[in-house]
Amino acid sequence: MKKIPFCLPLIDKDVNQEVLSCLNETGWLTTGPIVKELENQITELCQTSSTICVNSWTSGMLLLIRWLDLDEDDEIIVPTYTYAASAFSVINSRVKCVFVDVNSDFTINIDEVEKAITKKTKAIMPVDLGGLPIDYIALNTLLNKESVRSKFNPKTDFQRKIGRPIVLSDAAHSIGSLIDGVPTPLFSDFSVFSFHSVKNITTGEGGAITFKIFNEEQDGLILKELRLLSLNGQNKTAFEKNSIGGWKYDITTNGLKVNMPDINAAIGLAQIKKYKSVLLPEREQIFLKYNSVLSQYSWAILPTFTVNNRKSSCHLYQLRIEGFEEQQRDELISRLASLDIGVNVHYIPLPMLSYFKSIGLDIKDFPSSYNLYKNEISLPIYNDLSIESVEYVCEKLIEIVNEIIK
Numbered sequence: 001m002k003k004i005p006f007c008l009p010l011i012d013k014d015v016n017q018e019v020l021s022c023l024n025e026t027g028w029l030t031t032g033p034i035v036k037e038l039e040n041q042i043t044e045l046c047q048t049s050s051t052i053c054v055n056s057w058t059s060g061m062l063l064l065i066r067w068l069d070l071d072e073d074d075e076i077i078v079p080t081y082t083y084a085a086s087a088f089s090v091i092n093s094r095v096k097c098v099f100v101d102v103n104s105d106f107t108i109n110i111d112e113v114e115k116a117i118t119k120k121t122k123a124i125m126p127v128d129l130g131g132l133p134i135d136y137i138a139l140n141t142l143l144n145k146e147s148v149r150s151k152f153n154p155k156t157d158f159q160r161k162i163g164r165p166i167v168l169s170d171a172a173h174s175i176g177s178l179i180d181g182v183p184t185p186l187f188s189d190f191s192v193f194s195f196h197s198v199k200n201i202t203t204g205e206g207g208a209i210t211f212k213i214f215n216e217e218q219d220g221l222i223l224k225e226l227r228l229l230s231l232n233g234q235n236k237t238a239f240e241k242n243s244i245g246g247w248k249y250d251i252t253t254n255g256l257k258v259n260m261p262d263i264n265a266a267i268g269l270a271q272i273k274k275y276k277s278v279l280l281p282e283r284e285q286i287f288l289k290y291n292s293v294l295s296q297y298s299w300a301i302l303p304t305f306t307v308n309n310r311k312s313s314c315h316l317y318q319l320r321i322e323g324f325e326e327q328q329r330d331e332l333i334s335r336l337a338s339l340d341i342g343v344n345v346h347y348i349p350l351p352m353l354s355y356f357k358s359i360g361l362d363i364k365d366f367p368s369s370y371n372l373y374k375n376e377i378s379l380p381i382y383n384d385l386s387i388e389s390v391e392y393v394c395e396k397l398i399e400i401v402n403e404i405i406k
Contacts, residue, residue: 004393006342007198010271010279010383018270022263031231032239034262034269039208041272042193045176046185048210049219052226053265057172057194057207059258061089061125063229064168064190064209066256067222069156070095074122076168079108080350080361081369082127086170087350089125096120099350101366105304106318107134109368114142119151122159123166128174128184130346131200131313132304136179136187139167161218162189172207173315175200176280180309185210195264198382200283200315201271203264229255282383283314286390290317290379293394299323299401301375316346317379321401324375328404332377335400341393344378 022034035053042051054060070076076090081102090097098121100112106129113124124143126134142148143164154160169185171177172194177184185191193199195206209226213219231237233255240246271279287305294300301320305312321329329345336343349369351361363370379393 003340004342004380004385004389006344006378006380007382008384009197009202009204011267012270014270014274015267018266019263022266026262028239028242029263030239030261031237031259032262035260035265038203038260038265038269038272041269042175042208042210045272045275046183046191046210048183048185048191049213050223051208051210052223052230053203053206053208053260054230054258055207055260055264056205056258057170057192057196058085058089059230059256060192060207060209061085061168061170062093063226063256063258064192065089065093065095065123067226067229068122068158068166070122072096073120074155075118075120076123076125077113077116077121077165078125079127079369080366081106081129081347081372082170082350083172083347084350084353084355085172086125086127087356095122099361099366101368102129102372103368104372105132105307106130106372107132108139110135110138110142113139114148117148117151117165119153121151121165123168125168125170126188127170128172128177128313129316130303130318131173131177131315132307133174133177133179133184133187133310133312135308135310136167136169136184140187143167158218158222161214166190168192172196172199174313176275177313178311186212188212195268200279200313201268201275203260203268206260206264206268208260225253228253230258231255232257279383280313283381286381286385286387287312287314287317289387289390290319290381290394293391294319294398297398297401299405314381317381318346319377319379320372321375321377323405326374329375329377331404332397332400336393336396339396341396342380345373345376346378347373349373 039051075096108126167188169188169191171191190211195203233253236249299322303318350356351363
C-alpha cells in the first residue's frame with residue numbers, strides 16, 4: 001500500500017480551470033469579482049444575510065471583535081478544547097478570555113457557560129470541533145433566559161438591540177453542517193469559517209464571516225462596516241480604484257488589511273460549486289465507512305455523525321480508544337507512521353500548552369478536555385482518499401490497537 005497522508009487539499013481540473021481563468025481572463029489578482037462570487041456562493045449555501053471573505057479565520061474573528069468594539073473590560077467565553085487561534089483572537093483584541101470545559105462529544109459545555117457568565121460577558125465563542133455543531137438550541141435558550149439577559153451590559157447600539165451575549169461561532173470546521181436540516185450559521189449571530197489548506201473547502205489560506213438576517217437596514221450597515229474595516233478603512237477596493245477615473249478614495253475609520261485576493265478565491269469557488277452535490281457526500285462516505293468497520297470493536301469510541309438533529313460536516317474523524325492513556329495513544333501513532341499512515345491529534349487542550357500555562361491555566365481544572373485528549377486520534381479524511389485506503393487504515397489500526405491492549 002502506498003503512503004497515506006493525513007490530509008491533502010483538493011486540486012483537481014475544476015480548481016485549475018478557475019485559477020487559470022483568474023490569471024488569463026480577468027487579469028486581476030487581489031480582491032475583485034471572484035471574491036464577490038465566492039461570497040455569494042457562501043451566503044447561498046448558508047442561507048444567511050451576507051458574507052465577507054478574509055485572509056484567514058483568525059483575521060475574520062479579530063475583525064468581528066474589533067467591529068463589536070470590545071475591550072479589556074469585556075469578556076468572551078471560549079472552550080479549552082480548541083486550537084489556539086480561538087483564544088488568541090480574543091487575547092490579541094485585548095479582551096478577557098474566559099475558559100470553560102467541554103462535553104464528551106468535544107462541544108462546549110453549556111452548564112459551564114452558564115456558570116461563567118458575568119456582567120462583563122459580551123460574547124460566547126462555541127467551537128464546532130471536527131465539523132459537529134454544538135447544541136446551539138440549548139445555548140440560545142440559555143442566553144435568552146432573563147437571568148442572563150439581566151446581567152448583559154451593552155455598550156453599543158448593536159449590543160443593545162441584541163440584548164444578550166452575542167454568539168460568535170468558531171465554524172472553522174463546520175461549513176455544510178446542519179441543525180434540524182438547515183445550515184448551522186442560522187443558529188448563531190456570526191459564524192467564521194476557515195479555508196486553510198486542510199479544510200473542507202480551501203482557498204490555500206483564507207476565511208469568511210457570515211451572519212444571520214437581523215433586518216435589512218442593520219444587515220447592510222454591518223456588511224458595509226466590516227468591508228471598510230477589512231480594507232484599512234478605505235471606502236473602495238483596489239479593483240474599484242483601478243477602474244478608469246475611479247482613483248479617488250477616502251479612509252473613514254482605523255481599519256485592518258485582511259481582505260482575500262481573487263487568486264485565492266478562485267480555488268474555493270471551484271470547490272464550493274460542487275460542495276453539496278459531490279465533495280461533502282464524499283467526506284460523509286469516508287466517515288461512515290470508518291464507523292461501519294470500527295463499530296465492531298468495543299474499544300472504539302466513534303465520533304458523532306448525527307445527534308439530536310445535529311449533522312456534522314465530517315471535517316475530522318476523531319476516534320477515541322477506550323482505556324488508552326497518552327503513552328498508548330502515542331505508540332499507536334508512531335506505529336502507524338512506520339507504515340506510512342498519517343494520523344493526527346485534535347487538539348492538545350489549551351491548558352497543556354506552554355503559553356496558556358504561563359497565564360494561569362491548569363489542565364486539572366478541565367478534566368473532560370484531558371480525558372478526550374489522552375486517547376484521541378484523528379484518522380485521514382479527505383476527498384482524494386479511496387475507500388480501499390480507508391479499509392487499509394482500519395486494518396492496520398485494529399491490528400496495532402489489539403496488540404497494545406493485550
